[in-house]
Amino acid sequence: MxxxxxxxxxxxxxxxxxxxxxxxxxxxxxxxxxxxxxxxxxxxxxxxxxxxxxxxxxxxxxxxxxxxxxxxxxxxxxxxxxxxxxxxxxxxxxxxxxxxxxxxxxxxxxxxxxxxxxxxxxxxxxxxxxxxxxxxxxxxxxxxxxxxxxxxxxxxxxxxxxxxxxIKDNIIEATPTNLNHITVYLPSFDKDCLEKAFNKVSDVQFHWFLSDVTVTHTIGNITYYPVHQKSFNKSLISCHGIITGGGFETPAEALYLEKKILSIPIRNHYEQECNAAALKKLGVPVVYEVDDDFNLIIENWLNTETLHPQIKAxxxxxxxxxxxxxxxx
Structure with a gap:
């Protein structure tokens, strides 16, 4: 065939x-x-x-x-x-x-x-x-x-x-752990849109995956990673939570691993708005606008008990x- x-x-x-x-x-x-x-x-x-x-x-x-x-x-x-x-x-x-x-x-x-x-x-x-x-x-x-x-x-x-x-095999076969970092994957945001907010939450370590990063490096409480599947999977499996967009695959894997999720759908992206509506029904918090107080939203999210709805693979x-x-x- x-x-x-x-x-x-x-x-x-x-x-x-x-x-x-x-x-x-x-x-x-x-x-x-x-x-x-x-x-x-x-x-x-x-x-x-x-x-x-x-x-x-x-x-x-x-x-x-x-x-x-x-x-x-x-x-x-x-x-x-x-x-x-x-x-x-x-x-x-x-x-x-x-x-x-x-x-x-x-x-x-x-x-x-x-x-x-x-x-x-x-x-x-x-x-x-x-x-x-x-x-x-x-x-x-x-x-x-x-x-x-x-x-x-x-x-x-x-x-x-x-x-x-x-769901990828290495996600299904993984044993989730919690090394207390937050994984970040937001391809529609430039670095300087969020960097100050992450720096303000200084007691939290962020693993931030960015398309314009070529070499993994750490500055303050942020480790910057190239977008690479193996390193991303490793970070996701061992994270405390993930901040990501309103896509489908990444939230699905995070839900499967029962990770804490904060979703920021891409503005004016209707499919992501639909996914955000589905995530909200599952108890996942959704943020539609990122402003100067985004660090407070992160802190509130981290300090609030959230549901970890299980999904099937x-x-x-x-x-x-x-x-x-x-x-x-």
Missing amino acids: KIFYAIQATGNGHISRAIQLYPYLKKFGSVDFLLSGNNATLDIELPIKFKSKGCSLHYSKCGGLDYWDIVKNIRPRQMYKEADALPLKAYDVVINDFDSITSLACKLQNVHSVQFGHQASFISKETPRPQKKSLMGEMILKHYASSSKNIGLHFKKYDSFILPPI NNIPETLQYLFDTYKD
Whole structure:
């Protein structure tokens, strides 16, 4: 069996999921990957056969999306040419993890596909949303990478086609410890937006993962790390808590490890606002704006007892068998 797998590279989560799935996918056949977008910072040890600039995210300085930069970097004509050129008919199965190029290619070439991943869960009206819905956000979630069939991933089984998160093997096999540091992963924030706040909480050690850091080093109570999966996993497994965005994969792993979480969804990022709504229902505190008193928010979070809701890990062999069976139907 020949398998085509499209990865949206607007963040590291999609790539991390694909890396975890790849050894299991190889048992079903040969796999070629398409990487779309250029926001990811992880080392990608996958057979990437196709690449596309796709649609990448651009951030403002302190925790928001820069929509002007996003729009001005979109090349519709180039995207159409790339979609038309993808040789999808050479593959037996097309799996799409939220990539618009592959979705368009399937429509142009009349090829069947399955949207598989977190964004597919938003096809269901039962999946949590913020109090104020965004019409544009809903349109993007439902139509950006539409497929004829969907298999969603989320914290809970909000609908019949939604399954538990893909959790990495080394997270599942780990024995969580508490070395009292706080792990920080907030890719939409520049260093100088948060550094003073962390310094003010001087009795707490922070492990801060930043894309522009090349060598691990410590200044005061902050150790700065490059974004590297092994060191991040080690920090997460042994942390007291984690401050992260409103993504899916990192909060899911933290929930699985029963770690304390403070979520700061990216401003004006509707999917992250939806995830924040789901996290709030699980008892996770969410901060929507970071100001000069952020150090007080951190201290309050650390001093407040919070729930550690347990979530299940995905049974990957069963899920992939379900995916391929679904594809045939």
